[in-house]
Amino acid sequence: MRTYVSKSILLLSLSVLVCCLIYPLAVWAIGQTFFPFTANGSIVAGPDGKPVGSILIAQPLTKDEYFWPRPSAASYDASASSSSALAASNYLLRNRVATMIGPIVKYGSGSKAGQLVAPDIEVWFQKDQYHGQPHVVAQWADAHNELAQAWVSADPAHAQYVNEWAQTHQGMVAEWIKQNPATLHPQAADLAVLFFENFSKDNPGRFPSEVLKATPDGKTQTVIESAANGTDIQATFFDMWRQDHPDAPLAAVPGDMVTTSGSGLDPDITLENAEYQLDRVASKWAADLKRDPAQVRSEINQMIKADAYAPMGGLFGEKIVNVLQVNLTLRKRYGVPPA
Amino acid sequence: MWLLPSSIIVFTIVLAIPMSRYMAKIMDGRYRPPRVFQWCERHLDSGQQNWKQYTLALLVFNTLMFVFGYTVLALQPWMPLNPRGLGMLAPSTIFNSVISFMTNTNLQHYSGEVNLSNFSQIFFVIFNQFVSAAVGMCALAAIIRAFRGESTVGNYFVDMWRAVAYIFLPIAVILGVLFLWQGMPMTINHSVDQVMTLEPGAMGATDTGQPKPQTLVVGPVAAEVPIMMLGTNGGGFYGMNEAHPFANPSALSNFLVMFGMMFFPFALVLMYGRMLGRVRHAIVIFSVMLLLFAGTIVWAIHFDTMKPNPGLTAHPEARAFKIAVPTAPGGTQTITLPAVAGLPVDQHLGNLEGKELRFGTSAGATFAAATVDVTCGAVNCEHDSLNPIAALSPMAGMWLNCIYGGKGVGMINLLLFLIIGVFLAGQMVGRTPEYLGKKIGAREMKLAMIALLVHPIMILGPSGLFAATNWGMKAENNPAAHGLSEIVYQFSSASANNGSAFDGLGVSYGFNNNPNPAPEAVPWDLATGLVMLFSRYLPIIAPIAMAAFLGMKKSTPFGLGTLRDDTFTFGCLLFGTIVIVGALLFLPVAALGPLAEHLGPIPFGG
Numbered sequence: 001m002r003t004y005v006s007k008s009i010l011l012l013s014l015s016v017l018v019c020c021l022i023y024p025l026a027v028w029a030i031g032q033t034f035f036p037f038t039a040n041g042s043i044v045a046g047p048d049g050k051p052v053g054s055i056l057i058a059q060p061l062t063k064d065e066y067f068w069p070r071p072s073a074a075s076y077d078a079s080a081s082s083s084s085a086l087a088a089s090n091y092l093l094r095n096r097v098a099t100m101i102g103p104i105v106k107y108g109s110g111s112k113a114g115q116l117v118a119p120d121i122e123v124w125f126q127k128d129q130y131h132g133q134p135h136v137v138a139q140w141a142d143a144h145n146e147l148a149q150a151w152v153s154a155d156p157a158h159a160q161y162v163n164e165w166a167q168t169h170q171g172m173v174a175e176w177i178k179q180n181p182a183t184l185h186p187q188a189a190d191l192a193v194l195f196f197e198n199f200s201k202d203n204p205g206r207f208p209s210e211v212l213k214a215t216p217d218g219k220t221q222t223v224i225e226s227a228a229n230g231t232d233i234q235a236t237f238f239d240m241w242r243q244d245h246p247d248a249p250l251a252a253v254p255g256d257m258v259t260t261s262g263s264g265l266d267p268d269i270t271l272e273n274a275e276y277q278l279d280r281v282a283s284k285w286a287a288d289l290k291r292d293p294a295q296v297r298s299e300i301n302q303m304i305k306a307d308a309y310a311p312m313g314g315l316f317g318e319k320i321v322n323v324l325q326v327n328l329t330l331r332k333r334y335g336v337p338p339a
Numbered sequence: 340m341w342l343l344p345s346s347i348i349v350f351t352i353v354l355a356i357p358m359s360r361y362m363a364k365i366m367d368g369r370y371r372p373p374r375v376f377q378w379c380e381r382h383l384d385s386g387q388q389n390w391k392q393y394t395l396a397l398l399v400f401n402t403l404m405f406v407f408g409y410t411v412l413a414l415q416p417w418m419p420l421n422p423r424g425l426g427m428l429a430p431s432t433i434f435n436s437v438i439s440f441m442t443n444t445n446l447q448h449y450s451g452e453v454n455l456s457n458f459s460q461i462f463f464v465i466f467n468q469f470v471s472a473a474v475g476m477c478a479l480a481a482i483i484r485a486f487r488g489e490s491t492v493g494n495y496f497v498d499m500w501r502a503v504a505y506i507f508l509p510i511a512v513i514l515g516v517l518f519l520w521q522g523m524p525m526t527i528n529h530s531v532d533q534v535m536t537l538e539p540g541a542m543g544a545t546d547t548g549q550p551k552p553q554t555l556v557v558g559p560v561a562a563e564v565p566i567m568m569l570g571t572n573g574g575g576f577y578g579m580n581e582a583h584p585f586a587n588p589s590a591l592s593n594f595l596v597m598f599g600m601m602f603f604p605f606a607l608v609l610m611y612g613r614m615l616g617r618v619r620h621a622i623v624i625f626s627v628m629l630l631l632f633a634g635t636i637v638w639a640i641h642f643d644t645m646k647p648n649p650g651l652t653a654h655p656e657a658r659a660f661k662i663a664v665p666t667a668p669g670g671t672q673t674i675t676l677p678a679v680a681g682l683p684v685d686q687h688l689g690n691l692e693g694k695e696l697r698f699g700t701s702a703g704a705t706f707a708a709a710t711v712d713v714t715c716g717a718v719n720c721e722h723d724s725l726n727p728i729a730a731l732s733p734m735a736g737m738w739l740n741c742i743y744g745g746k747g748v749g750m751i752n753l754l755l756f757l758i759i760g761v762f763l764a765g766q767m768v769g770r771t772p773e774y775l776g777k778k779i780g781a782r783e784m785k786l787a788m789i790a791l792l793v794h795p796i797m798i799l800g801p802s803g804l805f806a807a808t809n810w811g812m813k814a815e816n817n818p819a820a821h822g823l824s825e826i827v828y829q830f831s832s833a834s835a836n837n838g839s840a841f842d843g844l845g846v847s848y849g850f851n852n853n854p855n856p857a858p859e860a861v862p863w864d865l866a867t868g869l870v871m872l873f874s875r876y877l878p879i880i881a882p883i884a885m886a887a888f889l890g891m892k893k894s895t896p897f898g899l900g901t902l903r904d905d906t907f908t909f910g911c912l913l914f915g916t917i918v919i920v921g922a923l924l925f926l927p928v929a930a931l932g933p934l935a936e937h938l939g940p941i942p943f944g945g
Binding site: 001003004005007008009010011012014015016018019020023024026027028030031032034035038039040041042043046050051052053054056057058059060061062063066070076077078079080081082083084085086087088089090091092093094097098101105108146239242243245246250251252253254255256258259260261262263264265266267268269270272311312315316317318320324327328331 | 343383395399400403462499533538555559653682684687694700718725820821841941
């Protein structure tokens with residue numbers, strides 16, 4: 001037995017020496033000598049020579065002048081990769097995709113081909129009828145309690161709005177507590193469904209939305225107001241609009257544009273996705289540079305075609321575009337987009 | 340679409356054939372290493388061991404691994420190579436992680452880049468990935484020697500050293516260089532901090548109102564990934580494992596990573612044949628495994644890559660079901676599922692939720708199936724977001740646990756099915772069953788059944804317990820049937836020593852001082868830790884004993900009535916035994932989880 005312990009200790013020591021010292025040091029030396037670029041994270045520099053990120057890691061972009069990466073379940077935090085882990089059957093997945101699509105989706109054919117669907121969603125919403133029943137917002141909150149609660153928890157301003165409502169509707173809150181004796185002191189999120197039901201009846205065709213307001217000292221401030229249009233409504237109620245208009249001919253958006261990747265840091269988008277974004281990017285640059293939109297569009301189109309590559313030279317898949325790469329090309333060609 | 344899996348399989352088989360010859364040579368002691376390694380062998384050799392001594396040596400060394408691993412993780416805050424000042428993991432998580440890496444499972448209840456310093460990555464993760472993989476290989480070598488009728492089964496310490504130093508190490512260095520070339524980082528730094536993104540401010544603002552830089556965690560990735568794959572460990576440097584662009588930068592690296600995890604499991608089956616001098620028999624076993632392997636891949640690709648995500652598509656038919664009312668006996672009520680209109684999403688590339696684009700179209704599904712078949716457990720896509728019925732493929736791979744399987748243990752599991760198959764066949768023709776000319780008696784059958792039944796008991800028992808209590812219900816992240824799938828998957832992964840997971844399940848405690856751990860993290864840490872422990876060592880010890888008892892028996896000469904083990908018929912027998920015995924155990928839970936989700940209302944809840 002004692003032999004086994006001493007031999008075990010020797011085996012452990014030798015393994016540590018070989019596996020934890022010699023082996024990593026060897027790979028490290030090879031990496032730092034022959035592959036210094038990749039061994040240190042594939043960091044690329046912008047036109048000004050300063051590092052702007054790793055060519056392998058997606059980074060967030062919001063300006064219309066840039067191509068945007070896929071949505072990220074990790075908020076593009078490269079120190080905490082994450083996937084959505086949403087099952088196909090989970091309504092939260094469908095809801096996330098629908099809220100992304102609502103404000104941008106267009107008609108694909110028919111008399112309105114090429115036009116945004118968003119205005120029609122607002123018109124439908126203001127009529128306040130879903131599946132022939134009144135009160136869209138109340139129906140939404142009833143069907144999706146989790147989403148109603150998530151709306152309240154999403155922002156302290158939302159919770160405050162609900163709390164203020166609760167102050168003026170104490171009778172309703174007391175009734176709710178009677179029915180839910182387990183929750184004697186309900187938080188704002190607990191009251192979410194009740195709030196939306198009541199809000200929907202008091203404000204048919206409206207939804208509490210974030211509105212930018214000027215304050216007396218000249219700054220802008222986001223406040224919650226009941227609104228009849230806006231991106232909140234286009235996003236939140238697109239799926240319900242769709243259920244009322246199942247046959248409306250909509251143009252499909254590229255799948256990778258609305259799905260999160262496994263790591264949340266996927267640096268690529270499909271070529272179709274880039275082409276889908278091309279109109280937005282090109283028209284914005286044309287406006288910035290005061291140039292002919294058609295010409296700018298064809299220049300950028302050539303850029304994404306030139307940057308596109310397929311996995312293993314096309315053996316294993318369709319063409320994709322590295323987002324940082326193509327945005328750097330844009331920067332080099334057209335300069336810094338105006339703030 | 341099909342080129343990716345088929346080219347990887349062919350490439351691996353071609354290289355596994357010469358590798359098996361080399362491995363047989365090493366494990367038979369016919370390889371003469373350089374002098375310094377000979378010195379090591381001489382000092383490690385404690386003499387020839389019988390099966391009991393060999394098993395004891397294995398257990399003693401594994402106990403020492405546990406102590407060493409626990410120490411390294413517990414001392415993380417005080418160790419070097421920790422520039423970000425990471426603290427200590429919760430004790431229950433350390434317990435879980437140490438067992439997880441010691442047993443070659445690599446189930447991770449923590450997130451690599453968030454919770455581990457580079458010191459821990461090297462001295463805990465890389466160390467265990469080399470050594471735990473060798474443990475299974477040694478167990479298989481001992482079984483082979485016992486089958487050969489040798490009274491001693493080798494020396495455990497020498498075997499371990501040979502596997503680590505002569506087999507894993509050289510291949511790991513070669514793969515490491517290839518991975519560096521493809522883009523993996525390899526540095527002692529832990530993060531690249533001062534990188535302002537192309538659009539400053541898009542990451543948000545810091546507390547002082549400055550635009551936030553993007554922090555990129557780097558480290559010895561190119562050293563860890565080769566052995567993590569070669570040892571079928573699967574515990575990644577990053578939380579999202581091989582989906583992370585630093586851990587898997589390109590389609591070629593993905594190809595090589597897949598090759599890495601399949602290489603030794605493929606070669607070990609052939610090594611088994613070579614060492615026993617029964618190559619034809621090994622080829623029959625290999626073919627049965629290959630058939631099952633291809634089956635799981637085809638299933639996953641068919642239902643995940645070639646079908647859209649059903650959560651986004653239209654379900655144009657309204658459906659109505661009559662169900663019994665639990666409160667009123669005999670009464671029924673009708674449940675109606677309304678028709679659902681599809682969202683305008685182009686899904687011709689299949690289900691892209693949780694997939695990366697750079698590996699190729701069918702890479703996620705292929706990887707998901709292969710990683711469980713060879714019990715690697717690395718993932719390059721989110722298994723939680725696989726299409727419901729496609730997720731049956733990785734689950735079935737873990738349930739069978741012998742489609743090539745992990746280092747050595749997969750082959751051992753297959754031997755159990757084989758012994759049972761031979762036994763059944765013997766019963767059918769009314770002849771004493773025999774394998775390799777040795778008669779299989781009651782004692783051998785008992786040991787085989789113990790080893791085989793550990794697996795379903797360790798999966799179904801705890802799954803039932805957790806599904807019925809808050810331990811499971813509070814950890815689920817997806818509603819209804821999929822929540823059950825998450826629980827079952829976690830225990831399947833633990834028991835199969837696989838290590839992949841449905842990541843939605845809330846099992847992470849994080850650092851010891853984390854104020855908001857997942858509510859049921861501790862029970863999950865402890866339960867899966869124990870499952871990994873039992874499901875690792877019982878199916879190693881019992882088969883070694885079985886092989887020793889079998890090997891001691893007198894060989895009966897080959898006669899007309901002998902069941903030939905190198906024929907097509909034998910392959911069918913083996914295939915049938917695996918499918919019937921292995922799969923039927925899990926059919927009910929498959930119906931309640933992935934099948935119910937597939938057939939049930941989609942979308943659901945929310």
